[in-house]
Amino acid sequence: MSEDARRPSVLIVDDVPANIRVLVDFLREGHDLHVATSGAGALELAARLAPDIILLDVVMPDMDGYEACRRLKADEALAGIPVIFVTACFAPEDEAFGLSLGAVDYIVKPASRAVVRARVKNHLELRRARESLARQNAVLTEAAKLREDVDHIMRHDxxxxxxxxxxxxxxxxxxxxxxxxxxxxxxxxxxxxxxxxxxxxxxxxxxxxxRGAYVLCAEPVDAAAVARRLFVELATLAGYRRNAFVLTVDGRRDDGATPVVICVEKLLFYTMLANCLKNALEASPGDAAVSVDLRQGNPALVVIANHGVVPRDIRSRFFGKFATSGKKGGTGLGAYSTRLMAETHGGFVRMETSDETGMTVITVALPQPETRETTP
Known part of the structure; x- marks a missing residue:
C-alpha cells in the first residue's frame, strides 16, 4: 500500500478512560487508533509504532504530558512526530509552555468533534508536505552531487x-x-x-x-589586435550570413595597425570578446554589420553593437546561468561567463536593447590598475 493510500495512525494518550473514549469516537473514521494511559506508555508505543500524530494529555500521574513531549522531541527518531496537547489546562502560559516544548497545537477540553478532526487533518497534511519536501530536497541534493562528479570528470579526468x-x-x-x-x-x-x-x-x-577563488593575472594586452584576430577567425560564419565587422577606437575607424593597450588577462579578454561577437552574429539579420568600439580610459570600455533585439523573455536574465531563448544548441553560458570574467577583472558588463532602434549594445567595462570602479 502506498504511503498516501494508508490510513494515518494516531496515538491517543490520556489517563482518563472517558476522555480516551471521546477522542476515539471523534477519530474512529479514517484513522488507525492506538491508546496509552501514561507518559511512559506513550513513549514505549511511540518508539514501537512510530505513529503519524500524537494527541497528548497534560495532567497525568508519574510523568505528565509536558515531560513526555520533552522526551519525544529529544529522541531523534521520534522528534518529527507532531504532538497536539489535549488538556483542561487553559491558561495562556500553559499553552505557551506546551508549544515551547515542540508541540504543534494546543486543544482545550472539552473540544468538539469538528475541531479535533480539523486540527488532526491539518497537521497530518503539514507533516506529509514536510516529508515530501524533504524527499525532493534529497533527490535534488543527490542530483547536485552527481553533477559535481560529472563536472569533476570533465574538468580533471x-x-x-x-x-x-x-x-x-x-x-x-x-x-x-x-x-x-x-x-x-x-x-x-x-x-x-x-x-x-x-x-x-x-x-x-x-x-x-x-567561488571567488580565481587569481587574476592581468598584463598589457593589445585589445585591437585581439579584435582583429577574432574578425579573421569568425570570417567564415560572418561571410555565410553576409555580416561585416567594423572596428573603431574611441569612435574613429581602426587603421589596422595602431595598438590599443589595456591591462587585462589575455585569455579571459579574448574569450569575453569572442562570446560577445558570436552572440552578436547569431542575433544579427543578414547583410548587417557588427561593430566593436574600443574606448580607452579608466575603466576601458569595449562596446559591441549589432542589429536585432534581445527577446523580451530573456532580457531580465540575459547574463544569468543557462539563460537562452529560441537558439538551437545554445548552452546559455556565453553571456554568463562574460559577466563572470568582467567581474573577476573588477568590472562589469551591461546589455541595452531597443525595440525602437532595433539595436542591441553590450558594454564591457574593465578597470585599469590605477583604480577599480563598479557598476553605476
Missing part, C-alpha cells in the same frame, strides 16, 4: 587522455613519409586537441570564478 592525444601527432609527423593530406589531418587533430584542452581549462577557471 579528461585532461590526462587529452594530453596524450595532443602529444601523438608531433611524434607521427617526425617519422615522415606522410602525404600532404595526412599531414594536414594530423595538424588538425593537434589543433583541435589544444582547443579542447583550452576549453577544459577555461571550465576550471569559471568554476573558480563562481
Amino acid at each position: 579528461l585532461k590526462a587522455p587529452l594530453t596524450g592525444i595532443i602529444g601523438l601527432p608531433p611524434l607521427i609527423l617526425e617519422e615522415g613519409g606522410l602525404s600532404d593530406q595526412q599531414t594536414l589531418f594530423l595538424k588538425l587533430i593537434e589543433e583541435n586537441g589544444f582547443k579542447m584542452l583550452s576549453m577544459i581549462n577555461l571550465s576550471l577557471d569559471l568554476f573558480k570564478m563562481e
Whole structure:
C-alpha cells in the first residue's frame, strides 16, 4: 500500500478512560487508533509504532504530558512526530509552555468533534508536505552531487587522455613519409586537441570564478589586435550570413595597425570578446554589420553593437546561468561567463536593447590598475 493510500495512525494518550473514549469516537473514521494511559506508555508505543500524530494529555500521574513531549522531541527518531496537547489546562502560559516544548497545537477540553478532526487533518497534511519536501530536497541534493562528479570528470579526468592525444601527432609527423593530406589531418587533430584542452581549462577557471577563488593575472594586452584576430577567425560564419565587422577606437575607424593597450588577462579578454561577437552574429539579420568600439580610459570600455533585439523573455536574465531563448544548441553560458570574467577583472558588463532602434549594445567595462570602479 502506498504511503498516501494508508490510513494515518494516531496515538491517543490520556489517563482518563472517558476522555480516551471521546477522542476515539471523534477519530474512529479514517484513522488507525492506538491508546496509552501514561507518559511512559506513550513513549514505549511511540518508539514501537512510530505513529503519524500524537494527541497528548497534560495532567497525568508519574510523568505528565509536558515531560513526555520533552522526551519525544529529544529522541531523534521520534522528534518529527507532531504532538497536539489535549488538556483542561487553559491558561495562556500553559499553552505557551506546551508549544515551547515542540508541540504543534494546543486543544482545550472539552473540544468538539469538528475541531479535533480539523486540527488532526491539518497537521497530518503539514507533516506529509514536510516529508515530501524533504524527499525532493534529497533527490535534488543527490542530483547536485552527481553533477559535481560529472563536472569533476570533465574538468580533471579528461585532461590526462587529452594530453596524450595532443602529444601523438608531433611524434607521427617526425617519422615522415606522410602525404600532404595526412599531414594536414594530423595538424588538425593537434589543433583541435589544444582547443579542447583550452576549453577544459577555461571550465576550471569559471568554476573558480563562481567561488571567488580565481587569481587574476592581468598584463598589457593589445585589445585591437585581439579584435582583429577574432574578425579573421569568425570570417567564415560572418561571410555565410553576409555580416561585416567594423572596428573603431574611441569612435574613429581602426587603421589596422595602431595598438590599443589595456591591462587585462589575455585569455579571459579574448574569450569575453569572442562570446560577445558570436552572440552578436547569431542575433544579427543578414547583410548587417557588427561593430566593436574600443574606448580607452579608466575603466576601458569595449562596446559591441549589432542589429536585432534581445527577446523580451530573456532580457531580465540575459547574463544569468543557462539563460537562452529560441537558439538551437545554445548552452546559455556565453553571456554568463562574460559577466563572470568582467567581474573577476573588477568590472562589469551591461546589455541595452531597443525595440525602437532595433539595436542591441553590450558594454564591457574593465578597470585599469590605477583604480577599480563598479557598476553605476
